Amino acid sequence: MSVFAIRHGETAWSLNGQHTGTTDIPLTGNGRRLAARMRPVLAANPFGLVLCSPMRRARETCELAGLGERAIIDPDLVEWNYGKYEGLTPKQIDEVAPGWLIFRDGCPGGEAPEQVAARVDRVIARSRAVAGDTALFAHGHLLRAFAARWIGLPASGGQHFLLNTGTLCVLGYYHEIPAVQVWNRPLLDEAA
Template structure:
């Protein structure tokens, strides 16, 4: 079994570094091109299950890659709820709360690492129950937690999995042990 993990394409807020949780921000032209470059790579795959975040940027990426018609919206793939930090850049948050790290501290008025970990665990269980390969279309922080949870690490370990926009990663198994096969893969023309 392989799990194809696709982070949505670039948005204006991902360019500026603003924390984009629940705010609907469309893909930029470059973000749409990133998604379209993944299309031929993913077209060679057959998926037993395609799950997508309900947020516009993930759904648009899924559509451009060619799986919108078969995708099932899964709220568990929504981005981390940043609460009071929604729309802020890291330096703005650091000015208010020096040393802040989302994977350790969570967000006031938003989600804690424990809450997002529980949400992601439900997605992992659904993915493992599929009868074949799976594609997941979602967002940076939630997918970083998903990678950590896939291999049995705590949500906090998501801090070790950097993830750019418009990237393709693959989770799988080494014998019966959950493993990361590819992470943060760029698809070029």
């Protein structure tokens, strides 16, 4: 059993480095291309469960990847609630909170790492209860916390996993031990 964790494609805010939690924005044209590249990779897998964040960028990615009809919308997959930092860049946040790190500090008016960990743990439990593989369509900071929790680290361990838009990750097992099989894999055009 494996979990295929897919970060949504590029958005205008991801291009600018703005923290995008609850703001529901669409994919860019390039984001749609990145999402469509997932289709042939995911089509070969019958997936026992497909879960998707309710945010438009994740739903569009899921649709373009060919799994939209099978997806169950799961509010636990929504991106980290950035509270007062929503829409701000890391540089803007550093001006008001020098040295801030989401995985350690959380967000004022938003979520703490422990709150995100609780949501992620529910998704992990759902994934492990299914026969077959699971596909998750979600967001950068959330999926980084997911990877940390999958291998038994606190959500703060997500700081060790960089994750670009429109990439594929696979989490599974080494013998009986939860492990990271593939991380932050971009999918290239077939012609490239």
